[in-house]
Amino acid sequence: MSAIKVNFKNSQGQQLSARLEKPANAHPKAFAIFAHCFTCNKNLTAIANISRALTQTGFAVLRFDFTGLGESEGDFANTNFSSNIEDLQAAADFLQEEYEAPKLLIGHSLGGAAVLIASLRISSVEAIVTIGAPSDPEHVMRLFTEDLGAIEREGKAEVNISGRSFMIKKQLIDDLKQADENHDFHKIKKPLLIMHSPFDQVVDIENAAIIYRQALHPKSFVSLDQADHLLSHKEDSLYAGNIIASWVSRYIKMHEPSHLTTDKQVVTRTQETFTTEVMTDEHALIADEPLDVGGNDLGPSPYELLSASLGACTGMTLRMYADRKKWPLKEVRVHLQHQKIHANDCETCEEGSQKIDKIERVIEIEGDLSIEQKERLLEIANKCPVHNTFNNPVEIMTKLRES
Numbered sequence: 001m002s003a004i005k006v007n008f009k010n011s012q013g014q015q016l017s018a019r020l021e022k023p024a025n026a027h028p029k030a031f032a033i034f035a036h037c038f039t040c041n042k043n044l045t046a047i048a049n050i051s052r053a054l055t056q057t058g059f060a061v062l063r064f065d066f067t068g069l070g071e072s073e074g075d076f077a078n079t080n081f082s083s084n085i086e087d088l089q090a091a092a093d094f095l096q097e098e099y100e101a102p103k104l105l106i107g108h109s110l111g112g113a114a115v116l117i118a119s120l121r122i123s124s125v126e127a128i129v130t131i132g133a134p135s136d137p138e139h140v141m142r143l144f145t146e147d148l149g150a151i152e153r154e155g156k157a158e159v160n161i162s163g164r165s166f167m168i169k170k171q172l173i174d175d176l177k178q179a180d181e182n183h184d185f186h187k188i189k190k191p192l193l194i195m196h197s198p199f200d201q202v203v204d205i206e207n208a209a210i211i212y213r214q215a216l217h218p219k220s221f222v223s224l225d226q227a228d229h230l231l232s233h234k235e236d237s238l239y240a241g242n243i244i245a246s247w248v249s250r251y252i253k254m255h256e257p258s259h260l261t262t263d264k265q266v267v268t269r270t271q272e273t274f275t276t277e278v279m280t281d282e283h284a285l286i287a288d289e290p291l292d293v294g295g296n297d298l299g300p301s302p303y304e305l306l307s308a309s310l311g312a313c314t315g316m317t318l319r320m321y322a323d324r325k326k327w328p329l330k331e332v333r334v335h336l337q338h339q340k341i342h343a344n345d346c347e348t349c350e351e352g353s354q355k356i357d358k359i360e361r362v363i364e365i366e367g368d369l370s371i372e373q374k375e376r377l378l379e380i381a382n383k384c385p386v387h388n389t390f391n392n393p394v395e396i397m398t399k400l401r402e403s
Helices: 045-056 081-098 110-118 137-154 170-182 206-214 234-248 302-325 371-381 385-391
Strands: 002-009 015-022 030-035 059-064 104-108 127-131 156-161 164-169 192-196 219-223 267-270 276-279 284-287 329-342 355-367
Touching: 002 081, 015 045, 015 081, 030 045, 030 081, 030 110, 045 059, 045 104, 045 234, 045 284, 059 081, 081 110, 104 110, 110 127, 127 234, 192 206, 192 234, 206 219, 219 234, 302 329, 302 355, 302 371, 302 385, 355 371
Parallel strands: 030 059, 030 104, 104 127, 127 192, 192 219
Antiparallel strands: 002 015, 015 059, 156 164, 267 276, 276 284, 329 355
């Protein structure tokens, strides 16, 4: 995904820090806003994984630090739940002015409670997703129950949340109580996806049940079984992201697919890690490296993709030939293995460093075919276009292009 740093002002004129992540072709089909959990920031790994799943389907995702958190200006001690909702409104206004009004709101934990309320104020929103969200904003007070007495007496107190210290003022407590009294899920008349884990130790899953019972249709619930509150395991956030991307396609009106911003056939984008987006004119996928070499293992490696191209081309070529001959070919399975081996016959073999690429290809053919037909298909396999490309000299011309 293409990530750029942006800033926008909240209702108090303070700069909020954000990241806007776009699809690899830089032409979003729709925009989304991600509201993170109480005291979290936009750089949480789980948020990045969910955002990546959405950018793969054409969304641009804005995730930002609420007032006083992360790189945003302001004093967290002087913020309240209402200010989070105002920040969401400011984020929506920013997208509308600079890009396009958001159609999707995603909220994690208290951010989920915030997007439910903010969706009533942001008219462009067409769908809402909550992850581990409390059914009442006042729930967040349970994170510092032991300090409530001191906050009531002194007007403020320093509390410890997830190993970090925060100054909490009484105005936050009062605001959460008022928000709890005023929120009404019946007012939300937009598609809603509720995601929650039965193992959530911070926000009990009964909160999801309350939201689901009170919300109007269309509404959906997906269990994030085995996940913790922060989706700290990669497989949990990747699962959540894929589910959201699939679910939202039913409810969001997307723009028609845009052509690539290039005169070439493929665009790839690699950023802070090995994880690389690959996009053709109509399709997108992820390439990566295994964990043992420093990758995130979110997709096939470059050499696996290289082998896959040969396998796909082989299968398609045999399918085309058999169809033309009207042969009863049912299925083709191509097994491939790439490796580098020392060349058996070369001028520099004595140096011990010369290697060549070797791809082993084993073809399985299913169908009521004669031995002669199978042998002919084996011959045709060696004529597939990608096979011929590998066997012919390939010239790669490389030059820099200005961004």
